[in-house]
Amino acid sequence: MRSKQEDPGRAKPSFIEQARRAQIVEAAAEVVAEVGYARTSFARIAAKAGISKGVITYHFDSKDEILRLVATEFFAEGWRYIEARIAAEETAAGQVRAWIGSELEFFGAHRTRFLAMSDIIANHRTEDGSHAYASELAEEVDGLTEILRRGQHDGELRPFDARSVANIILRCTTGVLETWATNPETDLEAESVVLLDFIDHAIGRKHS
Amino acid sequence: MRSKQEDPGRAKPSFIEQARRAQIVEAAAEVVAEVGYARTSFARIAAKAGISKGVITYHFDSKDEILRLVATEFFAEGWRYIEARIAAEETAAGQVRAWIGSELEFFGAHRTRFLAMSDIIANHRTEDGSHAYASELAEEVDGLTEILRRGQHDGELRPFDARSVANIILRCTTGVLETWATNPETDLEAESVVLLDFIDHAIGRKHS
Amino acid sequence: MRSKQEDPGRAKPSFIEQARRAQIVEAAAEVVAEVGYARTSFARIAAKAGISKGVITYHFDSKDEILRLVATEFFAEGWRYIEARIAAEETAAGQVRAWIGSELEFFGAHRTRFLAMSDIIANHRTEDGSHAYASELAEEVDGLTEILRRGQHDGELRPFDARSVANIILRCTTGVLETWATNPETDLEAESVVLLDFIDHAIGRKHS
Amino acid sequence: MRSKQEDPGRAKPSFIEQARRAQIVEAAAEVVAEVGYARTSFARIAAKAGISKGVITYHFDSKDEILRLVATEFFAEGWRYIEARIAAEETAAGQVRAWIGSELEFFGAHRTRFLAMSDIIANHRTEDGSHAYASELAEEVDGLTEILRRGQHDGELRPFDARSVANIILRCTTGVLETWATNPETDLEAESVVLLDFIDHAIGRKHS
């Protein structure tokens, strides 16, 4: 079944409709960040938003739909930000730095949303039990792999298995963000400098 | 409340008692690996073990206790394996390679348990909502930090913020394991080679 | 409480009002026929009619009122048709044949409406739990009983308990219609011939 | 998914288990008979049985399973009774009389159960919306059709479309039972005599 939002037979969502949906998605993100995916419930979301449980199911078809939106809307927003930064660079090494740096920058500015998003991505399963966002993550790896290969071809980067390294780099980056998100005293800017330097040495030609 | 196992007023656990507990912990690990932390229930564990739900609560105080054991017993077992490998090395760089290599090796040999452990570590919360295993992870980082600092002091490793890099390295490693665990077609040995090479370039003096 | 339609303090229903009510009643009939009485809801009726749920409660006091109309309007329409056919006959046997034949004919031409009507009649209960249309059915039996008695008095029909037989005949007839309505491949005209012949033999004098 | 009862991994149901299940099925039948299929709920069944709602879902997988049992167990019990009566007869006409007579006799002795059964058969739908017991009813018609054909072949019964008439006879019979079940002042024995006589005239050779 389509979501209420996407139903073509439904009129353009009103301003109130949009505001309520945004409010609920926001409240859901806060709840996931606070109590974790497993303990996120309609009751907690409603309480956080200060509305009745009924409102939630009036605006959304299911809990899954809300959590999917929490994850995908924010993921997409982040990706638009990162993409623009990458596009501004020409060299592969510059693009890698732009990607990682802007990823830390963007998500570092939205701690709650990031926590929610990563919790949902890690936990959301399809009915058959498989991870629901596996393909999105694979696409990211594909994108970075391509950049790395170009860098190798252009002689900027040293030889290595581009796909494996792309995966490692992305895992590092979310890893650092998770460390920061769960330990708020972390100085993310300092971590960012260290990570960029770490990656630079790991893949750059000039160091080998 | 202490767990039934640890209660000092309780007689030494019999062989049967120990076997049952192990059986239940094993079944719980399989369930977590299959359906994920959020959908793990007594009913599913009992079904997987082929026993009644009552047996579980007879041997364990709570669901939390079982899942804690799934994570900590395996974590400890893994750590003993890794520790021995580290102890066999003398140089810091050798110890880092031994750590990462043996971590991939050990967990790579126990996919189901690893999936369960990392799912539980990522999701288990204390009553107040905070992550339950934060201190264990911090200890790991502390251990690796110390090795890195020694390597820097001995001139084996280039200068960098040792704590931040220790965290990055550990996140990389679990990241690669998670990639493999959720994509079973991954060639973990090949990934291992790439990762060790990646880290080597990132922290070694000879490349800078 | 009276229905909005009947409320004497309310102005004469406009054309639009009447059209909307008819549209809703029609949609409700389709929903009942499709998903059954128990699963008929405002949401489904509104979706079927392509309108919002609010419209329904604007035009009707309650769900019960709509379903009552679905059943009674169609029942009344059917009865007017049947009545006219009966009136055109003079003999009791002829009137019985006219009744049964025209009942099959009329409802056989409106499958969806018939399904809805019979589902509602079978399921609609008053607040105290008793069947809501018991008296309507009793009246039908009364009417047929009278015809049968006249037939017996006139010597057309053999002796039997007229009231019991009237009930049997009416149950047969709705039974055949239900068979057809739930098995659309049924040839209702053929069934009609068989049923009329069956009844004729059962009550007629010439066969005994 | 199999029902709890049928699960082969489950031990033979204990006496208590059987008793509870029977108690719940009985309570469910009473509720359906009283308030109708659409208003039958776990809450009402539990209240009627004097137990908590949880007990019901402990012993049964779903509401559907309970209602299915209410209908099918009783239907099967009735059929065993009727079958034995049919088997004791030799002529087709005798078998028809035995069938109808014993059907009225058996169900007439269990008013509540009959009401529940017929309500469930009339209302229970599969997920796609089609009637769940259509095939069971068709089988009954098949069985009676065969008897009628034999009667025609042996010259006991007059010519008619056996299948259509079988359906009519069975519809008559349940119709009479429903009349009695919803109007408890009805004298079912008297109705039975009238119905058997009615059918006898309708299909017998000697009357034509």
Added chain:
DNA sequence: AATGAATGAGATTTCATTCAT
């Protein structure tokens, strides 16, 4: 040592209905 039975809290979801606009 084991387990079947029971329970009540809480989960998601559907629903009829009310109301402000």
Added chain:
DNA sequence: TATGAATGAAATCTCATTCAT
């Protein structure tokens, strides 16, 4: 006249846990 929005009750069902045997 219409409708989007909201609500709270009630529905089915899952769950961790307790308890008697």
